[in-house]
Amino acid sequence: NCGLPALGAEDEYGLCGELESCDKDQDCEVSEWQNWTTCSNNCFGLQERMRQVVKYASGHGKKCEDLSLKDVKPCNPGPEETASQGCAPDPERSCKIGAWEDWSKCTERCGGGQQTRQRHILSPAANDGPPCDDALKETAACNIESCDKGNCTDCQWGLWSDWGDCTKCGSQRFRHRLIETMPNHCGQTCNPGAAKETGDCKSDCEEKLFCAWSSWHEMNECSASCGFATRMRQRQLSLSKEDRGASNFFTAGENSPCNGNQVDVVDCPVEACKAECEPLPCQFGEWKEWEECSC
Numbered sequence: 001n002c003g004l005p006a007l008g009a010e011d012e013y014g015l016c017g018e019l020e021s022c023d024k025d026q027d028c029e030v031s032e033w034q035n036w037t038t039c040s041n042n043c044f045g046l047q048e049r050m051r052q053v054v055k056y057a058s059g060h061g062k063k064c065e066d067l068s069l070k071d072v073k074p075c076n077p078g079p080e081e082t083a084s085q086g087c088a089p090d091p092e093r094s095c096k097i098g099a100w101e102d103w104s105k106c107t108e109r110c111g112g113g114q115q116t117r118q119r120h121i122l123s124p125a126a127n128d129g130p131p132c133d134d135a136l137k138e139t140a141a142c143n144i145e146s147c148d149k150g151n152c153t154d155c156q157w158g159l160w161s162d163w164g165d166c167t168k169c170g171s172q173r174f175r176h177r178l179i180e181t182m183p184n185h186c187g188q189t190c191n192p193g194a195a196k197e198t199g200d201c202k203s204d205c206e207e208k209l210f211c212a213w214s215s216w217h218e219m220n221e222c223s224a225s226c227g228f229a230t231r232m233r234q235r236q237l238s239l240s241k242e243d244r245g246a247s248n249f250f251t252a253g254e255n256s257p258c259n260g261n262q263v264d265v266v267d268c269p270v271e272a273c274k275a276e277c278e279p280l281p282c283q284f285g286e287w288k289e290w291e292e293c294s295c
Contacts, residue, residue, distance in 0.1 A: 005230040010263035013237065015250065028057040028064035039075035043087030047075045095125040095132035103140070110147035110186045114139055147186045155190035156181040166201035173201045210251060211258035212244040213237055222268035229268040236261055 031051045039045040049071050057063040077083045100119045107113040118137040125131045158180035163173045175197050183189055214236045222229040237260035239252055252258055 005228055005265065005267050007230075007265055007267060010265065011261065013249065013260055013262070025059035026055060026057060026061040028053060028062060028067070029055040030064060030067055030069070033071065036073075041076060043076055043083065045075050046072055048072045090127050092129035093123065093126040094129045096122045097132050097134055097136070098122045100138075103142075106142035108143050109183065109189065110143050110145055112144045113142050115142045116140075151184070152186040152188075153181065153184045154188040155179060155183040157190055157193065160197065163199060163201075166203040168203055171201055171203050173199050175199070207241070207254060208251065209239045209241060209254065209256070210243055211237065211249045211256060212240045212242070213247040213249065213262070215247075216264065219266070224268075226271045226273035228270060230265050231268055232263055232265045234261060234263050 031054050033049050033051050036047045036049045039047055051069055053064055053069070073079065076087070098119050098121070100117050103115045103117045106115045116137060116139050120136070121132055156179070158178045160177045161175050163175050166173050177195055177197075179190060179195075216233045216235045219231050219233045222231045237249060237258060239256065239258045249258070
């Protein structure tokens with residue numbers, strides 16, 4: 001009852017060094033080649049064959065980066081073969097143009113504007129066939145009537161909304177605006193512009209957590225009222241969204257192991273134990289009966 005108590009932290013935690021990878025070293029493996037496909041054409045065709053990845057590389061294993069999964073070769077005739085007499089050159093083919101698309105919207109509501117229409121080549125000329133020599137785009141005047149500015153209302157954009165939240169993993173945010181005032185028959189259209197705007201921002205794919213110590217709990221009572229005594233307090237190690245500064249053990253992910261308990265023991269002020277003593281006189285008991293005579 002007169003020895004010194006053990007003081008200080010009961011448990012201590014430290015970060016592990018470099019650990020071996022949980023994934024075993026495994027080279028990438030591919031299957032055998034499948035059979036060659038049927039030739040794609042009776043003359044000057046192609047054949048192909050495929051294979052698949054059976055096992056993907058893991059750990060420090062060799063990857064399949066240099067291994068082909070598709071093989072192609074000519075056929076009818078094949079390599080070092082002569083084409084048959086039936087394989088004559090393809091006939092010539094003339095260029096073909098599609099129909100005109102609808103006219104675009106006029107660039108002006110009044111006072112003269114422009115509109116365009118276009119068409120596309122359906123099939124280009126081949127084997128010395130005649131090429132296309134017609135126009136693929138036309139422009140025409142539109143809305144040439146005079147603008148009466150007396151009762152015209154021009155288009156107006158509204159204000160941009162506030163930026164939205166940053167997308168998870170995407171590092172992008174958006175804001176919108178609407179047309180506040182639409183133009184009438186003679187008003188100016190809104191200046192070309194986006195109704196939705198994209199901005200850069202910073203986001204993490206995984207929620208950032210901290211493996212951190214909690215605050216120390218209150219000290220408990222002393223283990224004794226006098227003599228050598230101790231008292232203790234505890235704190236816990238757990239995942240937290242809060243950045244606790246010096247209490248952070250390490251930055252963690254959602255599935256990071258983080259748990260523990262630490263006890264801190266301190267001594268209490270030493271006070272001598274004062275035993276209260278009540279003096280009592282010595283007293284003899286009553287005499288027992290005499291023993292038998294020895295002889």
